[in-house]
Amino acid sequence: MKTTLPEVLAPAGSLEKLKVAVLYGANAVYAGGQKFGLRTAADNFTLDELREGMDFAHARGSKVYVVLNSFLHDKDLAELPDFVRFLEEIGADAVIVSDLGVVRTVRALSKIPVHVSTQASTLNVEAAKFWKSMGATRIVLGREVSIKDAGIIRREADIEIEMFIHGSMCMAYSGNCVISNFTQGRDSNRGGCAHSCRFEYTLEDLATKEKKSAFFMSSKDLQGLRLLKDFIDAGIDSLKIEGRMKSHLYAGTMSKVYSEALRYYEEHGDFLSDDLLNWEKELSKVSHRSYTEASLENPAGAESIFNERENNSAAEWKMVGTVLKSSPESGIVIEVRNAFNQGDELEILPFRGSPVTVVAHEIMDLTRKTILRTKPTTIVRLPYHAGINSSQLVRQKSV
Numbered sequence: 561m562k563t564t565l566p567e568v569l570a571p572a573g574s575l576e577k578l579k580v581a582v583l584y585g586a587n588a589v590y591a592g593g594q595k596f597g598l599r600t601a602a603d604n605f606t607l608d609e610l611r612e613g614m615d616f617a618h619a620r621g622s623k624v625y626v627v628l629n630s631f632l633h634d635k636d637l638a639e640l641p642d643f644v645r646f647l648e649e650i651g652a653d654a655v656i657v658s659d660l661g662v663v664r665t666v667r668a669l670s671k672i673p674v675h676v677s678t679q680a681s682t683l684n685v686e687a688a689k690f691w692k693s694m695g696a697t698r699i700v701l702g703r704e705v706s707i708k709d710a711g712i713i714r715r716e717a718d719i720e721i722e723m724f725i726h727g728s729m730c731m732a733y734s735g736n737c738v739i740s741n742f743t744q745g746r747d748s749n750r751g752g753c754a755h756s757c758r759f760e761y762t763l764e765d766l767a768t769k770e771k772k773s774a775f776f777m778s779s780k781d782l783q784g785l786r787l788l789k790d791f792i793d794a795g796i797d798s799l800k801i802e803g804r805m806k807s808h809l810y811a812g813t814m815s816k817v818y819s820e821a822l823r824y825y826e827e828h829g830d831f832l833s834d835d836l837l838n839w840e841k842e843l844s845k846v847s848h849r850s851y852t853e854a855s856l857e858n859p860a861g862a863e864s865i866f867n868e869r870e871n872n873s874a875a876e877w878k879m880v881g882t883v884l885k886s887s888p889e890s891g892i893v894i895e896v897r898n899a900f901n902q903g904d905e906l907e908i909l910p911f912r913g914s915p916v917t918v919v920a921h922e923i924m925d926l927t928r929k930t931i932l933r934t935k936p937t938t939i940v941r942l943p944y945h946a947g948i949n950s951s952q953l954v955r956q957k958s959v
């Protein structure tokens with residue numbers, strides 16, 4: 561019998577990132593409108609962008625889920641019906657919700673499938689059955705559930721199950737943290753989390769007066785690549801990648817690696833450790849904290865704490881641009897995001913397969929005048945190289 565593989569569900573923090581994730585293989589993406597989501601600092605989609613993103617994804621066989629996972633007060637809820645009708649009109653494939661009032665509103669006004677957000681902290685069969693009785697079609701389980709238990713919930717509650725496989729973690733049960741509210745006045749359950757768990761705190765031993773500074777509430781990042789076969793065997797329907805606030809390079813790399821790994825499994829029926837190693841190397845090229853498998857096998861403990869100062873500039877690779885066009889006549893035309901120099905070695909990330917190395921022996925501007933160093937937001941031209949297509953990401957190893 562053919563195994564049904566889980567979908568790869570990637571974050572779409574903006575319309576551009578949605579396109580990147582879809583082009584790099586995500587089967588589905590999740591995006592937020594201007595309201596009702598939990599990422600007020602993301603470049604949330606306007607109505608026109610949502611419509612365009614939906615059309616773009618559907619034309620390529622991918623789905624779009626829209627997050628409505630804030631906990632709403634009555635005044636917020638009153639604004640929801642128009643948005644729900646709009647989402648149904650543009651063909652949203654699902655909405656992701658946590659608030660029972662939102663579930664009832666969506667159910668009453670539309671036929672859009674309802675996915676229960678991880679914010680609802682669903683951890684057991686009975687809770688999953690409850691959500692199903694409310695009309696939900698999928699549960700995004702709390703990150704505290706192991707793959708093994710998730711498989712049981714899927715079987716016994718007979719409902720689609722989505723699990724996080726990659727990305728930043730909360731030290732608290734998602735949706736049950738108010739540190740940000742109390743320390744920064746920013747409500748984490750209404751999209752304003754200040755990531756207070758990442759701050760450095762001082763611990764004082766009251767007996768000895770000894771003080772110690774530490775990042776004891778900051779979690780490592782989740783990475784479950786090596787457990788892919790367990791997810792498949794447990795019948796998990798969707799593998800979610802966290803990170804709507806993260807970069808284009810992140811959206812592209814994650815979508816590419818996880819979808820490539822699943823395609824490999826479809827073809828070969830197993831994973832070889834060498835291949836896993838190669839995919840892991842790719843995942844490590846994107847800015848991240850140390851990785852942990854968190855609670856995917858056993859409950860996370862002290863080993864999952866990231867007791868270090870964050871250092872985003874330590875990313876192994878940075879994105880330097882996007883290919884706008886590539887042909888023997890035009891050369892490789894790149895929109896630059898981060899400057900690079902003549903002679904630099906760049907890698908262009910194809911939608912499938914290994915990165916293509918291109919040395920910038922000659923850089924020209926659009927008038928074909930040679931330049932020695934590019935500037936962000938400009939458009940430049942490199943000599944033609946076969947196998948490069950528009951919309952592919954260009955990266956460079958950080959020095």
Ligand code: SF4
Nearest residue numbers: 730731737753756757
């Ligand atoms: S402060 Fe940290 S633990 Fe709390 S909601 Fe924000 S990210 Fe999660």
